[in-house]
Amino acid sequence: MSSLQAKPERSRLQRALRQMRLDWVLYLLLAPTLAYFIVFRVLPIWNMRLAVYNFSGRRAWTWAGSKYFDLVFSTPLLFDILRNTLIISFMKYVLLFPFFALFAILLSQMQHRRLRKLTQVVSYLPHFLSWVVIAGIWISFLARDGAVNQIGTMMGLAPVDYMTSKAHIRWVLLLSEAWRSLGWDSIIYFTTIIAISPSLHEAAEIDGASRLQVVRYIVLPALVTPMITMFILNLGFFLNAGFDQVLNFTNNAVNSVIEILDTYIYAIGINQGQYSLATAVGVIKGFVGVALVLVTHFISKRVTGEGVW
Amino acid sequence: MLKAKTRKLLTPGQILLSLAMVLFLLTILIPLLNILARSISDPQQSPLMKGLEVLPRGFSTLNYRIIFGHKVIVPSILNSLKITLIGTLLNIALTTTAAYVLIHRKLVMRKAIMGFLIVMMLFDPGLVPEYLVVRDLGLIGSHASIILVTAVNVYYLIIMMRYFEAIPGEMYEAARIDGAGHLRTLTSIVFPLAKAGIATITMFYAVARWNEYFKASIYLTQQSKTTLQVVLRQFVVLSDTVNLIGSQNLAEYNEFARVDYAALKAATIVVAIIPILLLYPFVLRYYTADIMAGGVKG
DSSP: OHHHHHOOOOOHHHHHHHHHHHTHHHHHHHHHHHHHHIIIIIHHHHHGGGGGEEEOSSSOEEEOTTHHHHHHHHOHHHHHHHHHHHHHHHIIIIISHHHHHHHHHHHHTOOOHHHHHHHHHHHHGGGGSOHHHHHHHHHHHTSTTSHHHHHHHHTTOOOOOGGGOTTTHHHHHHHHHHHHHHHHHTHHHHHHHHHSOHHHHHHHHHTTOOHHHHIIIIIHHHHHHHHHHHHHHHHTTTTTSOHHHHHHHOOTTTHHHHOOHHHHHHIIIIISOOHHHHHHHHHHHHHHHHHHHHHHHHHHHHHHSOOOO | OHHHHHHHHTSHHHHHHHHHHHHHHHHHHHHHHHHHHHHHSOTTTGGGOOTTOOSOSSOOOHHHHHHTTOTTHHHHHHHHHHHHHHHHHHHHHHHHHHHHHHTOTTOTTHHHHHHHHHHHHHOOOOHHHHHHHHHHTTOTTSHHHHHHHTSOOHHHHHHHHHHHHTSOHHHHHHHHHTTOOHHHHIIIIIHHHTHHHHHHHHHHHHHHHHHOOHHHHHHOOSGGGOOHHHHHIIIIISOOHHHHHOHHHHTTSTTGGGOOHHHHHHHHHHHHHHHHHHHHHHHHHHTSHHHHHOOOOO
């Protein structure tokens, strides 16, 4: 104790070391999680250097320089794949996007409580189904004897094989995405709406505002901030476009119009075993992806005060 | 009072809104019920069924008898259950302990560790680099690969930290004064007080485990190790009936000639959905309780 009094001004390092000694149990508790990230995330990042090596066995990598990057950029296919990725992302993150807020508004305006609750229970469910299951359901839903063609035939339309139609498949992706996430992804907007102070509604009612006026002047302004945040966040996912979904909805007839970066990496990497080439595509996608997330994070902080994390 | 309420519900706007919502619900319910109806219909009548039919034609348990007697599907269900159970336990063990550690503001290097985890969340090294690590560890073909490779989700970890931070600081303080160590605090303060939060994250992890198919399809190379979602994909999405449900496998059943593949696929989908339906009430109870109970006035 006397030495403590003699030297009250201990260095930051000493204080830190002392605190660390006190907290050794905490570091022990954290160790398995850190070990997981080091083995299954940091080591793969280290493996990304394969993009500049030739792979010929576990310990046999030979220097390849920019060979695989040159190959990637000289592949005419890459342009199509990039275009598909951007088109599908645009459809999901720009066209479909406003409907989540619209769904939340409509839900909030339902007066029949039990019907509203039923709508919530049913519409959140598809979010928890795997894309394998959803693809299975939709293949049957869109089949020649499926519900959609049955309704089409009733209206005098010729049956269409939607799953193998190049003209329709992107819309199938969009609609199945809506089917899966319209309910769940509207939750963020719905919580915003129910957080609006009831006194605002009462004031509007006293002033004789109509329901539409309430939506226009009270609900919509409250939704602007979460909508901007979500929109900016989505920009960070633009190169993803939904790998799990596309992989399960694709087939030979339509693959050329919905092949995206991730399914391409899968095809050349795992199916064809071209590890270096697949890694090179992944490196490009990874860095552009991180750049997009960082840019959107800082834009988001600027605009709404909320970032990606 | 009652009259005023009824009048409110019967405005043209409300009727139109309700109709639109019911129509939307039908687009979800009809395909699901149609799948269920097909799967339990008489196999001689099920091929004639149209997509809008939600009632079974006749009744038969044939499809389910085939599934629960099938030498690929039955092990795949057991494998899925095993991976879901052990995997979720690992997820929760790591996520709760890490969240508990990381809410200690005084922890030296806390900021650096959080930064590291966020980088890990944002940066996806990609398929092949991860595959090579799993292969170098000799995990290809074993369930350990799939269980370990998705051991912690940073996003859920951050949500878990929010739940733990919501516990009043005095509770931690009281535990410390009573001389409780970290492990004791974790088990007798944090777990009981953050029960709802832990339950929510457990549900999300369990659903993700059960639904996992892609990594399972790459890492579990032998058919005996495969999972239900992988079998489902092979059978329903890729329509690979020859390898999986070929007539050789079906020859054990006297009724095999009667099998309608579409109905058998439907039954496999139903089996894959059932665990989700069992978990779903808990998800609603813990995660969306406020949203469901609340609602907008006026």
